[in-house]
Amino acid sequence: MNIKTLDTVDVRGKRVLLRCDLNVPLKDGVITDDGRIKASLPTIKFLLAQGATVIITAHLGRPKGERKPELSLAPIAIRLSELLGESVNFSEKIIGAT
DSSP states (O other), rough: OOOOOOGGGTTTTTTEEEOOOOOOOOOOOEOOOHHHHHHHHHHHHHHHHTOOOEEEOOOOOOOOTOOOOGGSSSHHHHHHHHHHSSSOOEEEEEOOOO
């Protein structure tokens, strides 16, 4: 079986859907440990450097099918933007166009 890896796939000008484990601990909406976000940075930076548009999908906690504001990924998007040094678009919508 020939498994493709990021360094063997041409992603220039393509949209890449990246599933990240960004399930970080929050206290009162503030990230208390951004280790998982930082662990995703090398892959995200590599894709951006290759000219890809990166679409990140993730979850926070276990909402059990309900929308829970305390489990929003908005604080993670803000921290990711700070770490990347560029803007990160965040969609509140979980279904449909942004």
